[in-house]
Amino acid sequence: MELRSSFEKIVDEVAQVARTMPWENRDFYTQWLAQQFFLVSHTPRLLCAYAIRVPLGSRAEFDHILHHLREETGHDSWILKDLQNLGTTPHNFRPHAAGAALIKSQYYQVQHENPLTLCGYSQFLEHLSVVVAGEIASRVERAFGPQTAVFLKGHAAVDVEHSEDGWKMLENISKDLEVRILENLEMSASLYLQMLGDLKSKSLGAPVPQVA
Numbered sequence: 610m611e612l613r614s615s616f617e618k619i620v621d622e623v624a625q626v627a628r629t630m631p632w633e634n635r636d637f638y639t640q641w642l643a644q645q646f647f648l649v650s651h652t653p654r655l656l657c658a659y660a661i662r663v664p665l666g667s668r669a670e671f672d673h674i675l676h677h678l679r680e681e682t683g684h685d686s687w688i689l690k691d692l693q694n695l696g697t698t699p700h701n702f703r704p705h706a707a708g709a710a711l712i713k714s715q716y717y718q719v720q721h722e723n724p725l726t727l728c729g730y731s732q733f734l735e736h737l738s739v740v741v742a743g744e745i746a747s748r749v750e751r752a753f754g755p756q757t758a759v760f761l762k763g764h765a766a767v768d769v770e771h772s773e774d775g776w777k778m779l780e781n782i783s784k785d786l787e788v789r790i791l792e793n794l795e796m797s798a799s800l801y802l803q804m805l806g807d808l809k810s811k812s813l814g815a816p817v818p819q820v821a
Contacts, residue, residue, distance in 0.1 A: 612787045613776060616736055619798050623733075624741040626802060630809055632745055633752040637812035639695055643702035644804060645760065646688040651712050652681045652731075658716065659724040673778050687760040694756050707804040711797060718793060723786060728779060729793025733801075738764040 631637045656678040663671045692698055711730070718726045738761075746761035779790070 612779065612791060615791055616732060616794060619794060620733060620736045620740055623737060623798050623802060626805065627737070627741050627745065630805060631813055632748045634812050635695065635753070637808055638749060638753070639692060639697055640702060640808045640812065641805075642688050642692050642695075642760065643697075643699045644705050644708050644808070646685055646692075646699040647704045647708055648712060648734075649681075649685045649688065651715075652684070653678055655712075655715055655719060655727060656681065658719045659727055662719065662724045670778065673774065677774070684760070684763070687763050690759045691757055695753060705804045705807060707800040707807065711800040711804075714793075714796065723789060725779075725782065725786060726789045726793045729790040729795075730797045732776075732779075732790075733794050733797045735764075 630641075656674055660671060660674045660678070663674065688699070715727055715730050718724070742761045743765035746758035746765060749758040749761060782790075
């Protein structure tokens with residue numbers, strides 16, 4: 610699938626940048642966790658908004674969304690455990706502008722365009738977890754001890770299946786919809802990289818990485 614190869618290329622580029630992030634820096638890591646909390650808290654709501662727009666005759670698509678909703682519910686509690694074990698909570702942080710833009714754009718696309726374009730965002734994050742979350746989790750636990758990478762380790766495990774399930778749903782979509790999903794992927798990757806770079810700058814004073 611051409612769409613999948615495009616995803617893999619962009620995700621690999623983002624993963625390379627993610628590996629350069631200062632995960633052993635407590636300030637960076639806690640900021641990143643808080644931003645993930647703000648993103649993940651919207652996932653069940655985005656899926657509910659998607660489910661409402663699925664036509665009555667599209668039973669397989671509707672069942673897929675309900676299954677995904679059950680799988681994603683409660684993942685924000687993983688982040689709360691990590692932050693608690695690091696001595697803080699999400700309430701000590703504010704949502705990053707790029708992260709807020711990323712979420713708001715997903716609601717717009719689900720409600721006003723084709724809801725399946727949400728896959729450009731969800732497949733991006735899930736495939737990114739498959740590629741790099743386990744590696745980052747190991748670095749985090751070496752730096753801060755056990756039970757500080759619950760979210761990373763959990764997603765490294767469950768997103769393998771989630772990602773493959775997503776590809777099955779995208780097997781027979783139209784070329785026009787592929788283009789729109791790819792546009793969302795590119796936007797999601799760009800905003801996510803902007804957020805990573807800004808968090809790094811705040812914690813280390815480093816320059817912001819750019820997508821090639």
